[in-house]
Amino acid sequence: MSRRTIIAMTKDEWAQKYWSDLTEEPDFQRKKFSKSLTKYHNVLFPEPMTGSRVYVPCCGKTLDMIYLADMGHEVIGVEYAKNAVEAFHEDNSLTFTTEDVKDGPFVLYRTKEKNIKIYQGDVYSMTAEICGQFDAVFDRSSYGAIDPVTRTTYCGVIRSLMKAGGRILMETLYYDTSLACPPPHSVTKEEIVNDFTHFNVSTLEVYDEDKGWWADIVDEYQCTISMLQLK
Numbered sequence: 226m227s228r229r230t231i232i233a234m235t236k237d238e239w240a241q242k243y244w245s246d247l248t249e250e251p252d253f254q255r256k257k258f259s260k261s262l263t264k265y266h267n268v269l270f271p272e273p274m275t276g277s278r279v280y281v282p283c284c285g286k287t288l289d290m291i292y293l294a295d296m297g298h299e300v301i302g303v304e305y306a307k308n309a310v311e312a313f314h315e316d317n318s319l320t321f322t323t324e325d326v327k328d329g330p331f332v333l334y335r336t337k338e339k340n341i342k343i344y345q346g347d348v349y350s351m352t353a354e355i356c357g358q359f360d361a362v363f364d365r366s367s368y369g370a371i372d373p374v375t376r377t378t379y380c381g382v383i384r385s386l387m388k389a390g391g392r393i394l395m396e397t398l399y400y401d402t403s404l405a406c407p408p409p410h411s412v413t414k415e416e417i418v419n420d421f422t423h424f425n426v427s428t429l430e431v432y433d434e435d436k437g438w439w440a441d442i443v444d445e446y447q448c449t450i451s452m453l454q455l456k
């Protein structure tokens with residue numbers, strides 16, 4: 226296998242590649258709630274287990290937002306692709322209102338039937354002034370999706386949005402970067418620890434992920450579930 230160049234996708238490339246043709250499901254789209262979330266819900270929300278504010282960066286149209294809202298939390302997602310935000314509602318027979326966010330480059334989608342709001346815009350532009358602060362973050366393939374050279378900025382934004390003692394449940398993927406190229410970007414525990422300097426990081430679980438069409442390319446394809454708590 227030859228070494229491949231690591232290419233990071235821009236937000237417009239994400240929108241074009243995965244969200245321009247809604248007749249095709251993106252390969253990262255889960256048809257069920259994420260097992261990491263259902264299994265570790267009580268770790269992410271120790272006390273109380275309902276009524277928390279939870280942030281879902283780069284949310285796409287994940288069903289996990291429905292799980293979190295149905296568990297009694299206030300869910301705030303951010304997603305750049307307008308089509309993804311609208312498909313989330315369409316797929317789940319939900320309706321919404323929209324409004325431009327004052328002083329912010331976002332359109333706010335308010336889901337009428339559930340306690341979910343999605344800011345359509347750039348994850349790096351979010352501030353606590355716009356969306357408030359959070360008890361918890363669910364990051365499935367968001368840190369692992371963004372351009373690695375912007376991770377410090379991403380982590381700074383996430384940190385600024387967290388209440389004292391806030392927790393992040395994070396899912397990342399690891400593979401040999403000499404054999405394959407993103408997306409997703411390969412992530413190691415060391416990278417998480419180095420980037421999220423204000424957090425205590427612990428690994429909850431590591432397991433072999435279904436390789437899918439990567440089967441011919443990589444030997445290892447591991448999913449890591451991490452818990453990060455603001456120090």
Ligand SMILES: C[S@@+](CC[C@H](N)C(=O)[O-])C[C@H]1O[C@@H](n2cnc3c(N)ncnc32)[C@H](O)[C@@H]1O
Pocket residue numbers: 235236239240253254255282283284285286287303304305306309346347348349365366367370371
């Ligand atoms: C790998 S997907 C993960 C989606 C979701 N977390 C899930 O579990 O299905 C990454 C998502 O990030 C979005 N995205 C990429 N760059 C972004 C940015 N700068 N701001 C907001 N969303 C972005 C993409 O459109 C895509 O929906």
